[in-house]
Amino acid sequence: MDRQAPGEDGNLTDRQAAVRIAELAAQKGGRVYYVGGLVRDALLAGQNKKEYIEGKASPEKECIERDVSSKDVDIEVHGIAPQDLFELLKEVGEPLQYGSSFGVYGLKGLGIDIAMPRKEHATGRGHRDFAVFVDPFIGPKEAARRRDFTINAIMRDVLTGELLDPYGGAGDLKNGVLRCVDPKSFAEDPLRVLRCAQFASRFGFSVEADTLALCRTIDISTLSRERVEEELKKALLKSSAPSVFFEVLRQMDQLEPWFAELKSLIGLEQDPVFHPEGDVWTHTMQVLDRAAALRERAARPFAYMLLALTHDLGKIEATSFEKGRIHAYGHEKLGLPIIETFLRRITGDEKVIKYVLNMAELHMKPNMAAYSRAAVKSTNKMFDQAEEPEDLIYMAMADKPVMSGNEPFEGDSDFLFERLKTYRQTMAEPFVSGKDLVEAGLRPGEEFSELLAYAHKLRLAGIDKQTALKQVLNYKGKKK
Secondary structure (H helix, E strand, C coil): CCCCCCCCCCCCCHHHHHHHHHHHHHHCCCEEEECCHHHHHHHHHHHCCHHHHCCCCCHHHHHHHHHHHHCCCEEEEECCCHHHHHHHHCCCCCEEECCCCCCEEEECCCCCEEECCEEEEECCCCCCCEEEEECCCCCHHHHHCCCCEHHHCCEEECCCCCEECCCCHHHHHHHCEECECCHHHHHCCCHHHHHHHHHHHHHCCEECHHHHHHHHCCCCCCCCHHHHHHHHHHHHHHCCCCHHHHHHHHHHCCCCCCCHHHHCCCCCCCCCCCCCCCCHHHHHHHHHHHHHCCHHHCCCHHHHHHHHHHCCCCHHHHCEEECCEEECCCHHHHCHHHHHHHHHHHCCCHHHHHHHHHHHHHCCHHHHHHHHCCCHHHHHHHHHHCCCHHHHHHHHHHHCCCCCCCCCCCCCHHHHHHHHHHHHHHHHCCCCCHHHHHHCCCCCCHHHHHHHHHHHHHHHCCCCHHHHHHHHHHHHHHHC
């Protein structure tokens, strides 16, 4: 990102640094291009702006200037030898080198990524198993060949604004198509299968038939958990329809091994009275997209989206057919081991895992409480058990069946939010603590935990502190 705004000390922004590097390179016969997501996203944004649609402005000359300040700035330097580039960067700032063999540099205090043109080929099956050859003189077309999709292979001259598009990426952007640049190099990097699904989800693009077929042939089992999680996060947090990520993987027959449990949801029947939308896969995908409309309100968006994705995995074990009806009794508890297995395959974040397991077990309770107009004591207990009480309501809103459309259900949420307000007011009131028990003459010991747990139950029931303390002491006396 453009992490450092210009100040009195003369520090450059990322874009200003890019321009300065381009000016110095030009003096030595070189040329510098913006590359990657910056160019893609700027052109995509330009297509959606009225002045570009009507032909009153030129995206390749204006769009990056408008959007560069909020994007990662990646540039590629052509026609300059590595050592000359390093010396050139010293005139702009303090160079940082991320590996001489990769030809990738940075500048201290800035977020700009500076790369040299390079070729690479696979030396193994993993995402990082590549031999890299820096060659500043191979030319833009050959340098762009190693990129994954045509929409990411567009380059734009930093100084002149000239757009270089050797593989038709701008046309694919306009038509909403994901097409690989080079089938051979594409297939060497298994991460590109997930990137394909992730881009389809984020941008609403279709996958070109040959690219889709190619993705079916690639083994993604060698990917690291960290890289899988990174692509999953982008799909879950940046897409308005994250279900597309999984639908595309399904089309590629690539749900396994990373999302194997989801494959088991395909064709798993549900009671049509409560789930007219169809099988558990369809329901989960709809919940996921409704959750995406609510994730900005959630306290922990990534964990919340994982909850939406995994909440019904228990139906794999719990689904049964009785007297002509389909049931999934206890799936919210039976699913916990399945959910944990799934989560540990894709993340090492223990806080995320704890959140999802806790909330998955509770996910049925809010809508049931709203339907039955449960007592305050009951809803207080429910919210008290939740890692994030408000997120639990948002999960209930996303999970509530809808008969048409795909918008999150808002009806019973008024009741739930009113009860959440009551719970928070209850928890803000004075309560019985260990100090109160000591002052009442009790000595700390094993019984303290039991007595404090009883005091907490009274607190959730809305009993005031003084009354609760009397009841706790009376409870202590009866135990004797």
